[in-house]
Amino acid sequence: MTHLFLYTDTLSEGYVILVTGLLIVFSGLLLLTVFFKFGLPILLYIYKIITKGPDKKVAEISSKVNKDFTGEIAAAISTAIYMYLDERHDKENAILTIKQARKLYSPWSSKIYGVYNNKL
Amino acid sequence: MKKIILIFGVLSLLIFIKPVLGFNNNSAKLSASAAISQDDNAFTQEGFISEAFNGIKQFYQYTGFANAESGNIIMILIGIIFIYLGIKFDYEPLLLIPIGAGVIIGNIPFVAGNQTGIYETGSVLNYLYFGVVKGIYPPLIFLGIGAMTDFSSLIANPKLMLLGAAAQIGVFATFLGALYLGFNLPEAGAIGIIGGADGPTAIFLSSKLANGINVLADGTTVKNLIGPIAIAAYSYMALVPVIQPPIMKLLTTKKERLIRMKPPRAVSQKEKMIFPIVALLLTTFISPSALPLLGMLFFGNLLKESGRTERLADTARTKLIDIVTILLGVTVGASTQADVFITKDSMLIFGLGAISFVIATMGGLLFAKFMNLFLKGDDKLNPLIGAAGVSAVPDSARVVHAEGLKADPHNYLLMHAMAPNVAGVIGSAIAAGIILSFLG
Numbered sequence: 269m270t271h272l273f274l275y276t277d278t279l280s281e282g283y284v285i286l287v288t289g290l291l292i293v294f295s296g297l298l299l300l301t302v303f304f305k306f307g308l309p310i311l312l313y314i315y316k317i318i319t320k321g322p323d324k325k326v327a328e329i330s331s332k333v334n335k336d337f338t339g340e341i342a343a344a345i346s347t348a349i350y351m352y353l354d355e356r357h358d359k360e361n362a363i364l365t366i367k368q369a370r371k372l373y374s375p376w377s378s379k380i381y382g383v384y385n386n387k388l
Numbered sequence: 389m390k391k392i393i394l395i396f397g398v399l400s401l402l403i404f405i406k407p408v409l410g411f412n413n414n415s416a417k418l419s420a421s422a423a424i425s426q427d428d429n430a431f432t433q434e435g436f437i438s439e440a441f442n443g444i445k446q447f448y449q450y451t452g453f454a455n456a457e458s459g460n461i462i463m464i465l466i467g468i469i470f471i472y473l474g475i476k477f478d479y480e481p482l483l484l485i486p487i488g489a490g491v492i493i494g495n496i497p498f499v500a501g502n503q504t505g506i507y508e509t510g511s512v513l514n515y516l517y518f519g520v521v522k523g524i525y526p527p528l529i530f531l532g533i534g535a536m537t538d539f540s541s542l543i544a545n546p547k548l549m550l551l552g553a554a555a556q557i558g559v560f561a562t563f564l565g566a567l568y569l570g571f572n573l574p575e576a577g578a579i580g581i582i583g584g585a586d587g588p589t590a591i592f593l594s595s596k597l598a599n600g601i602n603v604l605a606d607g608t609t610v611k612n613l614i615g616p617i618a619i620a621a622y623s624y625m626a627l628v629p630v631i632q633p634p635i636m637k638l639l640t641t642k643k644e645r646l647i648r649m650k651p652p653r654a655v656s657q658k659e660k661m662i663f664p665i666v667a668l669l670l671t672t673f674i675s676p677s678a679l680p681l682l683g684m685l686f687f688g689n690l691l692k693e694s695g696r697t698e699r700l701a702d703t704a705r706t707k708l709i710d711i712v713t714i715l716l717g718v719t720v721g722a723s724t725q726a727d728v729f730i731t732k733d734s735m736l737i738f739g740l741g742a743i744s745f746v747i748a749t750m751g752g753l754l755f756a757k758f759m760n761l762f763l764k765g766d767d768k769l770n771p772l773i774g775a776a777g778v779s780a781v782p783d784s785a786r787v788v789h790a791e792g793l794k795a796d797p798h799n800y801l802l803m804h805a806m807a808p809n810v811a812g813v814i815g816s817a818i819a820a821g822i823i824l825s826f827l828g
Contacts, residue, residue: 282567282576286560289822296674296818297553297811300667304546308659308666315658 400453455497459726467491467721473626480626480783483587486714487622490721506722517719520614523595525716526588527684532709533588533781533813534664534688535701541807543659544652547759548773548804552811554755555777556819558583558748562740563823569736574598574610577823579737582621583744584816585628585778590621591720592681593820596828615723616734620741622720628783629790631745632775636791639753640771644760645795647770649804657695664689671818677828678821685817745778752777752808769804776805779812 448454470488474481493513498504506513519525542548563580571579578594591614600612624631668686672679691701723729756774763769772792776784785805792801 278573279564279567281573282564285577285823285826286564289560289563289819289826290557292674292822293556293815293819294550294553296671297549297815299670299674300814301546301549303666303670304543304549304663308543308662311662312656312658 450499452497455499457497457726459730460495460497463495463724463726463729464492466724467495470623470721479629480622482713483622483717484626486717487619487721490718491724492721493718494722494725505725506719507725507728513719513722516715517723519712519715520591520618520719520723521595521599523592523680525712526592526595527680528712529588529709529716530681530817531684531688532704532706532712534685534690535692535705536709537685537689537692537781537810537813538806539663539667539689539810540655540660541652541803542810543655543663545804545807548769548807549811549814550759551752551756551769551774551777551808552779552813552815553777554774555748555752555779555808555812556584556815557751558585558744558746558778559816559819559823561747562744565740565743566736569740571733571736572604572608572610574602574604574827575613577827578613578617579740580744581816581820581823582617582624582737582741583748583778584812584819585621585625585745585748585780585784586813586816587618587622587625588716589681589779589813589816589820591618591716593824594618596824611733612728613733613737615720615725615729616737617741618720619724619729620738624741624745625780625783628745628778628780629787631742632749632784632787633791635746635749636753636772636775636788639750640757642795644757644771645792646799647768648796648799649768649770649773649801650766652803652807657693660693661690661695664693667814671814675818675821675825677824678817681817681820682814685813748778749775752812770799770801773801773805773808777808777812777815779809779816781809781813782806784812785809 467488467490470484470491472488473479474484474488494506500508503509503511503514505511506517508514559580560583561580562583563576566576566579567573574597578590578596578598581590581593584590594614594617598610598613598617600610602610604610664686668682671682671686675682688701688704691697691704752774753771754774755777756769756771760768760771770792772788775791776788778784785802788805789800789802792799
């Protein structure tokens with residue numbers, strides 16, 4: 269990297285950087301703007317020509333090609349997919365509840381005769 | 389129990405206040421070291437109690453209470469304020485809370501030389517800080533930003549890219565201001581990038597230019613300004629909702645704020661895929677020094693838009709960027725160790741940073757008005773979106789949206805504002821590259 273302005277005044281170099289820097293930033297983003305405004309549509313158009321002709325319209329697609337594929341088959345396949353995706357697991361209510369049992373007195377849970385004598 | 393806590397609190401408060409009140413602990417330190425040396429001589433003669441007492445004394449010399457200086461306490465308070473701002477006002481909490489915690493961590497007083505502090509070679513914090521000093525974290529953050537950002541509004545309306553360029557005037561104006569205030573060229577360049585309103589870019593550039601290692605032509609070493617610059621950039625980014633609205637109101641008329649822009653056209657997936665590649669090629673050929681930032685930014689975006697690498701994009705925009713943000717935030721915060729941070733330069737940088745945000749916002753707004761001179765009818769821009777040209781993604785776009793809604797409750801500017809917003813990121817990275825290639 270060359271330091272052309274090494275021995276000049278710092279401020280004047282600052283101005284040089286200010287002007288050139290702003291110019292470069294602007295021109296860089298301007299270039300991007302121009303490209304995406306004009307270049308990209310052209311690019312996409314060329315791509316379209318290279319890969320294939322114009323897209324087929326719905327009317328052009330012949331219904332005779334899939335003569336064997338009836339509505340029933342479609343319904344069966346879609347049901348199967350639906351079952352596969354959604355009904356694989358039988359769903360259970362995931363909420364667990366513990367029923368409060370009526371407490372009878374037992375020395376095992378006694379507060380008075382406990383082993384650790386802790387006041388629960 | 390309460391009483392014990394109260395007594396302990398009062399005691400610790402007293403000890404905390406001691407250095408502030410001017411009872412300097414230097415004399416205490418001297419006497420302690422004297423006592424220790426005496427202790428060596430008369431080791432056998434002294435009893436258990438005095439030995440224990442000396443031990444406690446020595447322990448006290450190692451505690452934060454003995455080493456605290458007013459600077460540390462001020463910085464700890466600032467750290468707490470950062471955390472408070474993040475929690476209470478929701479100003480960029482993802483940044484302010486790690487930074488605030490980092491400020492506290494970095495300003496716990498300690499005895500130097502035990503590999504504790506962030507500036508001591510070999511300490512853990514120093515190793516983490518390495519990613520900041522060498523500019524490793526910023527490109528990783530950019531990768532995540534790229535994987536998050538949707539450039540479609542920019543592709544739909546490419547002329548908004550110029551607003552991102554216009555706001556970069558803040559960078560260069562601050563650069564000039566820093567030169568006037570007597571900073572040398574590399575330092576001024578690093579300070580200027582605060583106007584880019586982009587934390588990672590600011591850290592990247594300052595780690596290259598003002599890192600305290602580079603030597604200038606006249607033999608002086610540049611100052612280490614990474615800490616102040618990063619803190620200034622991040623804190624002003626957090627304050628975008630406070631700084632920008634008054635300037636917007638000042639520079640636009642009510643009529644201009646009511647302008648409705650036509651909705652952006654739908655962008656095809658092909659265009660979205662081509663954008664990162666072409667933008668990468670064009671921008672980095674212009675400014676190769678910004679390659680780490682722009683390369684990662686567009687790479688991340690390609691991961692997102694290619695449609696085949698959703699897993700990678702997902703990691704980049706969630707886990708990876710989170711990890712790096714945590715490390716970056718806490719180490720940048722900790723780098724504000726009081727004896728390095730509280731200087732005249734830091735204050736100047738904070739002043740310049742505020743001015744640079746104002747200039748950048750004004751640049752964007754005025755350029756939008758300037759562009760309106762050439763645009764007709766439907767194509768006219770709402771000048772408010774110019775303010776989003778300072779990057780600060782996505783806060784400034786949100787501010788624009790909010791201001792637009794204030795003028796007209798049915799004018800939704802967010803999508804339009806995102807375009808100059810992301811263009812601002814690209815613009816400030818290019819600007820950083822230019823400054824780096826001029827001064828690096």
